[in-house]
Amino acid sequence: GENVEQHPSTLSVQEGDSAVIKCTYSDSASNYFPWYKQELGKGPQLIIDIRSNVGEKKDQRIAVTLNKTAKHFSLHITETQPEDSAVYFCAAGHQGAQKLVFGQGTRLTINP
Amino acid sequence: DTGVSQDPRHKITKRGQNVTFRCDPISEHNRLYWYRQTLGQGPEFLTYFQNEAQLEKSRLLSDRFSAERPKGSFSTLEIQRTEQGDSAMYLCASSPPASGGLDTQYFGPGTRLTVL
Numbered sequence: 001g002e003n004v005e006q007h008p009s010t011l012s013v014q015e016g017d018s019a020v021i022k023c024t025y026s027d028s029a030s031n032y033f034p035w036y037k038q039e040l041g042k043g044p045q046l047i048i049d050i051r052s053n054v055g056e057k058k059d060q061r062i063a064v065t066l067n068k069t070a071k072h073f074s075l076h077i078t079e080t081q082p083e084d085s086a087v088y089f090c091a092a093g094h095q096g097a098q099k100l101v102f103g104q105g106t107r108l109t110i111n112p
Numbered sequence: 113d114t115g116v117s118q119d120p121r122h123k124i125t126k127r128g129q130n131v132t133f134r135c136d137p138i139s140e141h142n143r144l145y146w147y148r149q150t151l152g153q154g155p156e157f158l159t160y161f162q163n164e165a166q167l168e169k170s171r172l173l174s175d176r177f178s179a180e181r182p183k184g185s186f187s188t189l190e191i192q193r194t195e196q197g198d199s200a201m202y203l204c205a206s207s208p209p210a211s212g213g214l215d216t217q218y219f220g221p222g223t224r225l226t227v228l
Binding site: 004006034036041042043044045046049089091095098099100101102103104105 | 116143145152153154155156157160162167168170203210216217218219220221222
């Protein structure tokens with residue numbers, strides 16, 4: 001089955017700097033890669049997703065890149081702000097399985 | 113547009129008791145998922161419904177767990193004879209009708225279960 005590895009487990013950056021979180025996946029059939037942000041006591045909230053037919057997607061300060069050959073994808077947050085502090089999860093899935101497999105999460109802390 | 117709602121938000125129970133959680137998906141979302149999340153880990157898939165049909169179950173879903181979605185709207189997850197290892201956050205997510213691919217899953221706030 002699918003296995004998703006996420007790094008780093010914790011990340012601390014200065015406000016205004018960029019943050020990068022990386023994930024690798026094992027199942028070459030996976031074709032959908034969402035990123036979720038989870039704040040304490042809340043459910044995961046989708047922040048951006050990418051499908052395998054594109055290599056990059058941007059939404060304001062957030063971007064995701066996908067390398068299908070290497071089976072890895074990354075989340076980039078630019079101009080970080082204190083409210084970006086949270087736990088971020090990557091996930092992978094494909095239509096045949098109808099489920100998402102999540103990484104272990106990255107706790108991002110933005111230092112003012 | 114109201115999001116996915118879950119009830120209760122917190123449940124404390126004693127080992128051996130039965131508990132039931134409810135999930136109300138986003139209106140007109142015909143696909144519904146249950147996940148379990150333990151502290152410091154990502155969510156793990158438990159089961160999936162399309163309308164009222166339960167189409168997939170994880171091996172994590174032991175015979176003490178049962179999920180239903182009787183009318184294709186809300187869903188319930190029941191855990192019988194709870195064990196301390198069942199302590200976790202139980203998350204529900206829903207997706208709109210399939211559009212040719214795996215669609216976005218929208219998560220609810222979760223039910224935090226503590227088994228004493």
